[in-house]
Amino acid sequence: MNRRNFLASVGGFIAYETMRRNSLEAQTVPAFKFDPFTVGVASGDPAPDGVVLWTRLTSDTPVGVNEIPQVAIPVSWEVATDESMRHIVQHGSAVATPELGHSVHVEVAGLKPSSDYFYRFHCGGSTSRVGKTRTAPAFDAHPDHVRFGFASCQHYEDGYYTVHREMANADLDAVIFLGDYIYEHHVTYPPTRKHDVDLVVTLEQYRHHYAQYKRDPDLQACHAAHPWIVTLDDHEVTNNWAGMSTSPAHPEENFLQRRAAALQAYYENMPLRRSTYLGPKGLRLYRKVQYGQMAQFTVLDTRQFRTPQPCGDRVKPTCEERERPEGTMMGFEQEKWFNETLSASPTTWNIIANQVMVAQLDIPQNGVETHAMDMWDGYPAARKRMLDFLATRKPNNPVYITGDAHQTWVSDLKRNFDDPKSPIVASEILGTSISSGRNGVDHRPVSDMLMKANPHILYSHSRRGFFLCELTAKAMESQLWTTNEIEAPGGHLAKTASFVVEAGKTGIHQES
Template sequence: MKLMDGDRLLPIRCRRRKILLGAGFFTGLAVISQWRPVLAQPRFSSYPFSLGVASGDPLPNSVVLWTRLAIDPLNGGGMPPENIIVRWSVAVDKNMTKIVRSGQTLATPELAHSVHVDVRGLEPERWYWYQFRVGKEVSPIGRTRTAPARNSSIPQLNFAFASCQDWQNGYYTAYKHMAEEELDLVVHLGDYIYEYEAQPDKLRQHIGSEIFTLEDYRNRHAQYKTDPNLQAVHGKFPWIITWDDHEVENNYAGLIPEENQSQEEFVNRRAYAYQAYYEHMPLRRFSLPKGPDMQLYRRFTFGDLAEFNVLDTRQYRTDQPCDDGLKPRCSQALAEEATMTGQKQEQWLLKGLDKSSARWNVIAQQTMFAEYDFDPRPETGLFNVDQWDGYVAARNRILNFLAQRQPSNPVVITGDIHSSWVNDLKVDFQNPDSATVGTEFVGTSISSDFPTEFIAPVKAALSDNPHTKFFDGAYRGYVRCNLTRDRWQSDYRVVSTITDENASISTLASFVVENGQPGAQKI
């Protein structure tokens, strides 16, 4: 069979050869897609790279490159039901004239025509530029950076972490400013999308109703990805990502939904959500979901300066105790078997911390780790049991490990709560004289609201929670971190408003942790 002149349809034998040459193609999907024809020179009615480009999971010799072909991104993508050849190239200059790696892969309908190219053979601690091509169309040029060689000595690391970007609440002006920062990477701690239905009173609206199906989740991810400020940050820095609850459903726990759904309905919903999440993120092959299960916790090392332990505290957790919410702690919140991470992930975390030779050991996770009693009267107490305050025994195992094994400079970075906090991590939060074994920096949201009526009660309780060094609920933004061998500095970068696309940026507060001295100091 000859190549057709119209849409350049490849014959099956030639197509199979192209599969074997595809650097980013998954062998499991080869079985699914093996009888589909392949378009080598497709023609599009509109620009296919409407969702931009991204990179992530940086290692010393490799990085994942991502894009998704979508000519009608808010309506399923609008792509033909064929496999499409996507060519990619990596250069050491921003004009893409000095190509050092190139290849091709397949964008398949089974993965919404997304591609994940794991580029190998790169040099450590180096900036690269990359681009995709399909037919006569070319993508924007993205920039990425590899991690330093393992155990190499590096003087500093600059990164920002962010979370909670409810599309409906406001503009992503914080990302506009983040794109102008001098960073080595971005860490996203969850709530990349929100599952809620369109709300007419909001600044900008979700498309459609609450999402449940695979197409729903794909369209919601695509809507978020159309934001130019979000695309700009994806295109400028590599990302390390993990999820929280809203990527599936608010406050879900394991296979337990918040809403009144049957077990079968929620298992299917989680599987659809996980697949769409993978399709829209720069993740490696091992994270390809298997039904409702997906490997997301993983570890990244940046020379001998920093090691990131990226947690998944949704997929494996037991149900929230005390019927969830903000309330006095019940006995189930103290149960030994209650878990945020599952036993396997908990042991993975502790073993990794024990073996680490990094100066700074980062635990990147979702909900606030430190205790906070919102109503510290002795006879009551009021805790958010969706946070680690509902999983006290699991938290104590980690804190006691930090006290006994003393990994170097443990720092927890956290999202979820739409507000800014700085916490000393204590072996016993009830005893101010208890040993401080680590530090927690909690970042505010990109756009999601913190209820105004909660700000005053939280501030009123600060004096009874002396391990909390800082709280702000009024501003949105991100946290910029500079790590050297001697200290860690976190700058709380906030926008003046989320209702103005031209809002200004400022530093609300800065804190440092000195090497070998757990606990943060304001500067």
């Protein structure tokens, strides 16, 4: 750690301690002259007895201007069994501090399992919109089904959040979001709609950026409709960052300061438990969320602890560094936790919420085999450790849900991808994107070439959308919903394909 980074981390610690003190001394504020709730409400990480409720006080002003008083502000909250908020079952007060961007993270407990609840916040004479959430089933319960949507990658400048509008209207137990919630950079072509800040680096800029994204009505509706289980990928900080450094292809000064600012802003803007935020140490994002005896969501963090991409990052032929046994995506502590968590899982389904493609992807270029070094393919030793564990310990029905690629890829994961007789140990559904990559196309010839070179990949598709998954005791059915139009408002989604994994059997199949 150099001197500047050391001083930044000391500064972060002082701010963190100040925040803890201020939270004890919240002041009441006069009525706001504006709506402080324009970034909406959210809920997350459901448990059988409760859920996290989130909001953040903001003023809709240019970056650098903030009309929220820079003091600790009490925000009251209510939970009801009806949308009109007449039958209040719990209420309380939380403190929004300037040190944490006036965010509010309430961990409600004492609710009933598998139940719908409604919630809202009050502050300074204003009242937020009403959000709906749903608790998880009791740990020993056997629900008939668990339904969830999953999605990732929503560059604001690439298009509208039509896909979120559709997910908001679906009957879901939860939404799983797999990263690239924001993009820190602007696009190099004419944008569909423009970021306020071209390059996001400081805490103030990240906060403003989240507020701009969250003022989108469709994104806000999807947060208000379902609890979300979130994890981050690279663009919440910067392209292809890895652990405590940037990608070797994108060196950057003062990265640790930017990383700390970005991770803090992420926590401030997501419905995460308060224990997620470790101050200057970063975030504890890897965790499990259990839905009765039906499903465990094992949520990974393959950014904060990974070793740098080998061979200089990007798409390259292999090199010695790529084969190194010490290469890791999760870090060794998280790898151990992963094995223990999956070993102890009692559920029929083990859904692994993961950022980047697990399946091997040989990319032939001019007769040479190349690999995308930022994906699990850049870390074959780490992938082998993970898939060997699944092959030998055999947790029930593991299925990876993945983001990042801005294209749908459905694959079987083999213990040895190069051996046609090698057993399938899990399946992977890589969902497309909400908006990143703009409208996409109906068919990419390169996809055919890649599927031929990688026979464990069963399906690809290049339009924007999300996956809607239903788990039962017998099967996991996953429907791909896509649209041809997100560069203009009002696009329609249609069911594009459907895939089944049968419980107790390996392999994913497309339904005719």
